[in-house]
Amino acid sequence: MEKLVIRGGQPLQGSLPISASKNAALPLMAASLLAPGVTRLGNIPRLRDITTFSHVLRIAGAEVTRSGDGLEVDASRIFFPEAPYELVKKMRASFYMLGALLGRCGKARVSLPGGCAWGPRPVNLHIDGIKALGASIDLDEGYVVASSPGGRLDGGTFKLDPSSVGATVNILLAASTARGGSRIENAAIEPDVVVCCEMLQAMGARLGGVGTRTIEVEGVPLLRPAAFSNCPDRIELGTFMIAAAIAGIPGETVTLTRAHPGHLGEDFMEAFRQTGADCDIGANTVSVTAPEELTSVSITTGIYPGFPTDLQAQWSVLLACCPGTGSVTDTVYGDRFNHIPELARMGVRAQVSGNRVVVKGGTQLKGARVMSTDLRASVSLVLAGMVASGTTHVGRIYHLDRGYEKLEDKLSACGIDIRRERYDEFATPQRPDP
Ligand code: UD1
Numbered sequence: 001m002e003k004l005v006i007r008g009g010q011p012l013q014g015s016l017p018i019s020a021s022k023n024a025a026l027p028l029m030a031a032s033l034l035a036p037g038v039t040r041l042g043n044i045p046r047l048r049d050i051t052t053f054s055h056v057l058r059i060a061g062a063e064v065t066r067s068g069d070g071l072e073v074d075a076s077r078i079f080f081p082e083a084p085y086e087l088v089k090k091m092r093a094s095f096y097m098l099g100a101l102l103g104r105c106g107k108a109r110v111s112l113p114g115g116c117a118w119g120p121r122p123v124n125l126h127i128d129g130i131k132a133l134g135a136s137i138d139l140d141e142g143y144v145v146a147s148s149p150g151g152r153l154d155g156g157t158f159k160l161d162p163s164s165v166g167a168t169v170n171i172l173l174a175a176s177t178a179r180g181g182s183r184i185e186n187a188a189i190e191p192d193v194v195v196c197c198e199m200l201q202a203m204g205a206r207l208g209g210v211g212t213r214t215i216e217v218e219g220v221p222l223l224r225p226a227a228f229s230n231c232p233d234r235i236e237l238g239t240f241m242i243a244a245a246i247a248g249i250p251g252e253t254v255t256l257t258r259a260h261p262g263h264l265g266e267d268f269m270e271a272f273r274q275t276g277a278d279c280d281i282g283a284n285t286v287s288v289t290a291p292e293e294l295t296s297v298s299i300t301t302g303i304y305p306g307f308p309t310d311l312q313a314q315w316s317v318l319l320a321c322c323p324g325t326g327s328v329t330d331t332v333y334g335d336r337f338n339h340i341p342e343l344a345r346m347g348v349r350a351q352v353s354g355n356r357v358v359v360k361g362g363t364q365l366k367g368a369r370v371m372s373t374d375l376r377a378s379v380s381l382v383l384a385g386m387v388a389s390g391t392t393h394v395g396r397i398y399h400l401d402r403g404y405e406k407l408e409d410k411l412s413a414c415g416i417d418i419r420r421e422r423y424d425e426f427a428t429p430q431r432p433d434p
């Protein structure tokens with residue numbers, strides 16, 4: 001296995017480029033199945049989740065190849081409309097195959113994803129939404145088996161409650177090629193959804209209300225391949241803004257380039273400014289200047305444009321670096337606190353109760369051996385390692401590799417002492433010689 005070894009206390013300096021968005025790339029890859037022919041996707045990150053999802057597309061019959069900074073997806077022949085358990089359990093977004101395969105082939109057999117590292121993550125809205133479009137759905141040996149009578153869905157109206165990114169994308173994919181019109185109410189308006197709609201429009205889909213809570217879809221028989229470029233990763237941007245605030249030299253600016261600052265949402269920006277960190281927004285850049293002392297700011301996550309749940313673990317580390325007490329309340333995923341016991345091993349004083357964690361800041365963190373439990377939890381441990389005294393070993397970084405491209409290269413280019421090492425997690429510790 002691999003781990004990251006961080007010698008803390010080195011300041012973050014200079015500029016960091018933001019990679020392409022993982023969460024936006026996955027719906028685009030799924031959408032490319034709707035068009036027979038070769039779709040060219042630009043700006044697709046080199047990440048484990050992209051490799052996994054490429055494999056999911058290949059199983060269905062697509063040919064997926066790397067091309068420059070992006071991917072070429074040849075979906076001329078989609079002959080096996082199935083997404084197997086072995087891949088869906090690794091990556092829940094593979095469930096996008098339900099909408100994509102129904103939209104393209106009129107049938108799909110997709111494994112249910114099962115549990116997730118931080119508790120239940122239901123897919124009831126995906127299934128009910130697709131049913132509302134006229135699909136018949138059965139459960140067979142853990143697989144959702146869906147088909148459209150006559151080969152094409154009728155279309156229909158569905159209201160999401162709560163609003164869900166994944167369900168909005170899945171319903172959109174299925175509805176784009178339906179016989180009739182569809183309406184998604186309380187649709188997600190996350191940039192990932194908007195970007196997916198824009199790609200579908202470039203492929204010939206007829207959509208109205210893009211970027212609003214009500215999306216109207218007028219089905220077309222088939223979409224055509226398109227060339228489309230993905231957006232930068234807003235969660236990576238938020239992560240590096242937090243890194244600059246806690247590990248930057250007070251008064252000196254760290255610049256994040258190739259970013260799309262507008263995608264972060266106002267709640268995050270507002271909370272970030274309240275910490276006292278200075279934040280200068282350009283068209284594609286965010287320049288962060290750390291203050292002498294950060295101010296603790298409590299946050300509550302919410303659906304877009306609320307504070308992203310994918311940034312709450314990192315925010316807890318920021319709170320640990322502020323004098324005073326602050327809290328993180330997660331209203332999207334109430335159990336997402338696996339990082340807290342690991343951070344406690346580094347001296348973070350935090351108490352979880354229900355969907356809230358209260359963090360008492362102001363003490364120097366100390367390096368320790370800690371373990372990644374999920375993607376965003378992992379990066380919060382790296383952030384803590386950067387500001388801790390001594391050395392931190394972050395194990396099981398395969399979680400991190402799912403969603404942060406070249407993290408250690410980017411951070412070490414900016415002054416952080418971080419390296420990747422192999423290790424044997426099951427090695428038995430040896431007694432020292434007397
Ligand atoms: C996406 C992101 C994930 C992020 C999450 C919330 C991807 C690949 N993943 O996940 O990184 O943390 O958005 O911003 O883009 N819900 C239901 N039933 C459903 C579906 C969702 O009740 O069928 C609930 C969830 O439990 C949650 C809320 O809806 O409380 C929002 O979840 P959703 O937007 O669906 O998250 P994902 O698309 O799975």
